[in-house]
Amino acid sequence: MQFHAAYCFYINRDFTKLKALYQAIRDAIHEGAVVYGEKLPSTRELAAAYHISRGIVNQAYDMLTSQGYLHSEHGRGTFVAYQSDIIHDHQQTVRSDTERLSAWGTRIQQLEQTAHYHVDEGAAWIDFSRYQPDLSKFPYDEWNNRLYAEVRNREQYTAAAAVSSLGEPKLREAIAAYLRRMRGIQTDAAHIAVTAGSMQAIALLTQLLADPGDHVVTESPSYVGISQAILAAGARLIEANLDGQGLVPQDWQARMLFVTPSRQFPTGEMLSLERRQTLLDWAHRQDAIIVEDDYDSEFRYRGMHVEPLKTLDKEGRVIYLGSFTKTLPFEVRLGYVVLPPALAEPFQKAQALYEPRPVNLIEQRALAEFMASGQYERHLRRMNRLYSRKFQVLLQLLKQELSAWLDWVENDAGLHVFGWWRGDAASYEAFQASARSEGVLFSEVSSSSALGTKYGIYLSFAHLSDAQLQEGVSRLVKAAGAAP
Amino acid sequence: MQFHAAYCFYINRDFTKLKALYQAIRDAIHEGAVVYGEKLPSTRELAAAYHISRGIVNQAYDMLTSQGYLHSEHGRGTFVAYQSDIIHDHQQTVRSDTERLSAWGTRIQQLEQTAHYHVDEGAAWIDFSRYQPDLSKFPYDEWNNRLYAEVRNREQYTAAAAVSSLGEPKLREAIAAYLRRMRGIQTDAAHIAVTAGSMQAIALLTQLLADPGDHVVTESPSYVGISQAILAAGARLIEANLDGQGLVPQDWQARMLFVTPSRQFPTGEMLSLERRQTLLDWAHRQDAIIVEDDYDSEFRYRGMHVEPLKTLDKEGRVIYLGSFTKTLPFEVRLGYVVLPPALAEPFQKAQALYEPRPVNLIEQRALAEFMASGQYERHLRRMNRLYSRKFQVLLQLLKQELSAWLDWVENDAGLHVFGWWRGDAASYEAFQASARSEGVLFSEVSSSSALGTKYGIYLSFAHLSDAQLQEGVSRLVKAAGAAP
Numbered sequence: 001m002q003f004h005a006a007y008c009f010y011i012n013r014d015f016t017k018l019k020a021l022y023q024a025i026r027d028a029i030h031e032g033a034v035v036y037g038e039k040l041p042s043t044r045e046l047a048a049a050y051h052i053s054r055g056i057v058n059q060a061y062d063m064l065t066s067q068g069y070l071h072s073e074h075g076r077g078t079f080v081a082y083q084s085d086i087i088h089d090h091q092q093t094v095r096s097d098t099e100r101l102s103a104w105g106t107r108i109q110q111l112e113q114t115a116h117y118h119v120d121e122g123a124a125w126i127d128f129s130r131y132q133p134d135l136s137k138f139p140y141d142e143w144n145n146r147l148y149a150e151v152r153n154r155e156q157y158t159a160a161a162a163v164s165s166l167g168e169p170k171l172r173e174a175i176a177a178y179l180r181r182m183r184g185i186q187t188d189a190a191h192i193a194v195t196a197g198s199m200q201a202i203a204l205l206t207q208l209l210a211d212p213g214d215h216v217v218t219e220s221p222s223y224v225g226i227s228q229a230i231l232a233a234g235a236r237l238i239e240a241n242l243d244g245q246g247l248v249p250q251d252w253q254a255r256m257l258f259v260t261p262s263r264q265f266p267t268g269e270m271l272s273l274e275r276r277q278t279l280l281d282w283a284h285r286q287d288a289i290i291v292e293d294d295y296d297s298e299f300r301y302r303g304m305h306v307e308p309l310k311t312l313d314k315e316g317r318v319i320y321l322g323s324f325t326k327t328l329p330f331e332v333r334l335g336y337v338v339l340p341p342a343l344a345e346p347f348q349k350a351q352a353l354y355e356p357r358p359v360n361l362i363e364q365r366a367l368a369e370f371m372a373s374g375q376y377e378r379h380l381r382r383m384n385r386l387y388s389r390k391f392q393v394l395l396q397l398l399k400q401e402l403s404a405w406l407d408w409v410e411n412d413a414g415l416h417v418f419g420w421w422r423g424d425a426a427s428y429e430a431f432q433a434s435a436r437s438e439g440v441l442f443s444e445v446s447s448s449s450a451l452g453t454k455y456g457i458y459l460s461f462a463h464l465s466d467a468q469l470q471e472g473v474s475r476l477v478k479a480a481g482a483a484p
Numbered sequence: 485m486q487f488h489a490a491y492c493f494y495i496n497r498d499f500t501k502l503k504a505l506y507q508a509i510r511d512a513i514h515e516g517a518v519v520y521g522e523k524l525p526s527t528r529e530l531a532a533a534y535h536i537s538r539g540i541v542n543q544a545y546d547m548l549t550s551q552g553y554l555h556s557e558h559g560r561g562t563f564v565a566y567q568s569d570i571i572h573d574h575q576q577t578v579r580s581d582t583e584r585l586s587a588w589g590t591r592i593q594q595l596e597q598t599a600h601y602h603v604d605e606g607a608a609w610i611d612f613s614r615y616q617p618d619l620s621k622f623p624y625d626e627w628n629n630r631l632y633a634e635v636r637n638r639e640q641y642t643a644a645a646a647v648s649s650l651g652e653p654k655l656r657e658a659i660a661a662y663l664r665r666m667r668g669i670q671t672d673a674a675h676i677a678v679t680a681g682s683m684q685a686i687a688l689l690t691q692l693l694a695d696p697g698d699h700v701v702t703e704s705p706s707y708v709g710i711s712q713a714i715l716a717a718g719a720r721l722i723e724a725n726l727d728g729q730g731l732v733p734q735d736w737q738a739r740m741l742f743v744t745p746s747r748q749f750p751t752g753e754m755l756s757l758e759r760r761q762t763l764l765d766w767a768h769r770q771d772a773i774i775v776e777d778d779y780d781s782e783f784r785y786r787g788m789h790v791e792p793l794k795t796l797d798k799e800g801r802v803i804y805l806g807s808f809t810k811t812l813p814f815e816v817r818l819g820y821v822v823l824p825p826a827l828a829e830p831f832q833k834a835q836a837l838y839e840p841r842p843v844n845l846i847e848q849r850a851l852a853e854f855m856a857s858g859q860y861e862r863h864l865r866r867m868n869r870l871y872s873r874k875f876q877v878l879l880q881l882l883k884q885e886l887s888a889w890l891d892w893v894e895n896d897a898g899l900h901v902f903g904w905w906r907g908d909a910a911s912y913e914a915f916q917a918s919a920r921s922e923g924v925l926f927s928e929v930s931s932s933s934a935l936g937t938k939y940g941i942y943l944s945f946a947h948l949s950d951a952q953l954q955e956g957v958s959r960l961v962k963a964a965g966a967a968p
Binding site: 023026067069081082100101102104105108111144145148149196197199200203207209214225228233270272273276289330331342350353354360361363 | 586713840
């Protein structure tokens with residue numbers, strides 16, 4: 001009997017002799033080189049043939065016996081006990097994906113792939129499509145070399161301290177204090193859940209509140225993740241129109257509504273106070289929940305922050321979402337949700353179903369200190385000055401150079417500038433293709449109504465230098481000039 | 485007219501005068517101190533009354549006007565435009581929790597709270613209930629001060645590099661290489677998803693594969709998270725019995741099965757090769773999926789690792805779960821799943837629904853280097869020696885001191901020792917209460933069958949010193965002695 005040819009090769013490498021022998025015999029059985037009922041060489045014979053100790057052969061036989069590959073009969077020897085053909089029979093492969101998925105799985109499978117993040121291939125591209133903070137002014141030294149190191153060294157042996165999936169208690173307190181002071185929201189740590197990013201909150205809340213067939217309202221256009229969450233839950237999407245003052249309220253029959261009142265995403269329209277009242281009245285009549293996504297409220301360049309819709313909520317109908325992804329390094333990746341009392345427990349249980357312990361825990365602890373010490377707000381003020389300047393530069397360039405083709409939405413906040421394409425579908429497509437060949441990337445949306453389809457683009461500027469902003473705009477001008 | 489009393493207080497604090505004025509007027513409107521249609525003082529009057537500049541009053545009026553709180557009529561003055569009573573009407577609060585939750589939300593709400601982690605209050609408690617690695621031998625200096633610092637400094641400006649929710653590509657490659665070499669699983673990075681912990685994989689896979697009403701099999705007893713995931717999906721739980729050789733196969737009508745073949749959780753029974761074949765045959769006939777949770781396969785103290793069930797899988801029916809939570813510091817919190825080709829895309833989309841970017845990214849990158857450089861396997865070998873000794877110490881103590889009360893399962897692997905209580909429910913409860921008052925904690929399971937209910941306990945030992953192991957066992961002996 002001859003075992004697998006690779007055996008002699010294995011034995012001379014890093015693998016232990018035992019492992020090599022074990023694998024060689026097992027492979028021989030699987031491949032049918034030795035078959036069910038066949039007698040194996042005695043341990044003495046095998047040891048001699050391969051120049052290994054009998055102890056090793058004994059151990060290998062024992063292991064294979066305990067796993068059911070071999071069986072030994074006292075005085076008769078060791079035999080193959082495994083019928084490989086039982087398994088080899090199954091030549092049929094698993095049925096194709098969608099056939100075996102649940103209804104939820106099938107809906108997930110049908111979702112369009114979420115956006116991939118562009119890889120910057122050097123200076124060749126000007127990439128306005130990337131929603132990324134300018135981190136050149138981030139206090140990395142403080143963050144990496146002091147805060148992280150401290151948190152890491154202090155916390156490393158306290159693994160067992162009770163931390164619920166809702167997140168690090170100190171961070172939840174720091175967020176509550178920030179919201180009370182900066183956004184006028186009366187809340188406390190017990191109603192705050194820390195999430196990996198906003199998407200986790202959007203998906204879990206939709207799943208908690210919407211049954212298959214229920215209606216859920218979102219703005220058109222809006223963040224693609226919201227419609228994905230609604231479709232994944234099997235709910236029906238109602239797309240609310242915008243008219244320059246944010247979404248136009250209607251008497252929807254719906255269980256929940258997603259809205260970006262401070263600054264509509266992506267158009268930048270601000271929802272008027274009257275409409276905010278109308279939405280709250282609607283939620284009262286429908287017994288519905290409103291999810292307010294305050295996605296980049298930190299950056300406002302004139303006047304003051306608009307108060308969130310949440311501050312008008314007397315009934316616990318508004319869920320407020322915030323995020324640190326626009327203000328802190330990429331890897332921090334944290335957001336939060338302010339929950340009405342009735343939803344705090346279901347949300348915590350939903351979050352714990354997918355992960356009972358908090359994610360990005362070191363980041364959570366470092367951020368708690370960063371906020372408590374006042375450094376976070378100092379960082380925001382510094383970034384606000386920096387972005388305000390970039391914003392003015394870009395908006396002025398766009399209005400000067402591209403107003404013939406795009407209708408830029410006037411506003412004074414956020415990390416992107418939004419414009420509606422003035423032409424038709426054909427000219428938009430020509431512009432789009434031409435922009436790509438000029439080496440400029442941007443984000444796009446479209447919105448369809450009875451009047452037809454409108455195309456919009458938005459340009460994120462935070463990560464770009466003045467020179468890049470200028471180069472980007474001049475490429476856009478060339479691309480627009482090439483459109484019919 | 486008099487604004488909110490807090491105004492004068494605010495103005496002397498950190499808040500800007502503008503913000504203070506804005507808030508004072510807004511609060512006055514909300515509280516009905518000034519009512520709809522009422523005329524406000526002129527900017528000149530207000531500036532004089534509060535010793536602030538007219539410019540600030542103008543700005544505050546403008547902001548409140550743009551938000552709809554005020555409106556001004558040229559030549560006539562500024563008036564309150566907001567009818568606070570529309571909102572104050574809503575005294576009714578939101579209906580209680582479960583009434584408004586979706587069917588999924590209702591199931592989630594009904595789940596028992598997942599375990600809280602005990603806080604170690606000094607040396608008073610001996611806590612066998614904590615599944616925590618011994619980190620005293622972890623190379624923290626290398627990990628924190630070299631690997632993390634390097635990864636952090638190198639990666640901080642490459643935020644935009646394409647990283648799918650499946651995880652850091654270098655880590656997925658390192659895991660694939662580890663599985664090929666150490667566990668005999670033929671796989672590659674394309675079929676590996678990095679998860680926050682195993683629970684994320686368990687929950688997502690159940691949701692992807694099981695519809696409400698479908699049957700899903702799990703071992704009894706088993707990890708509580710598995711039954712929670714099944715119940716959350718609305719599927720029906722089939723509890724398979726164990727008999728000393730792992731679960732007893734039957735011809736279940738079910739879509740999926742969860743199993744811990746290498747070492748049953750928590751009893752430690754090893755599934756025989758014959759039963760592994762039977763399970764694969766069953767899955768073939770039922771066109772079902774098997775989820776193999778290899779939760780602490782890294783630690784085996786005699787002989788070699790058992791090959792995972794996945795190595796016998798020719799049809800892509802077995803999904804393999806692994807985890808780093810037993811080998812690396814608490815905050816690393818990473819696991820992984822090896823997906824059959826047909827499920828790789830649905831899993832990625834499901835994961836991206838809850839969070840489009842990888843969690844614990846810095847940890848993923850540091851771990852990729854830790855594995856690629858061979859340090860991970862060196863660490864495992866070192867820990868294996870350390871745990872092997874602790875395991876022998878504990879098992880011997882338990883068999884010596886506690887065999888009258890508990891039937892200890894003989895095995896040679898893992899980070900806990902399992903025993904079945906020999907007595908009845910009443911005596912078990914007395915033991916349990918008495919253990920708590922002796923100051924010793926452990927994990928518990930129960931398993932019900934036609935023969936009645938059995939009670940089991942398991943003792944995690946990795947984080948405890950020899951002295952603590954001894955003290956813990958002597959407390960258990962006292963507790964058992966007190967039981968009837």
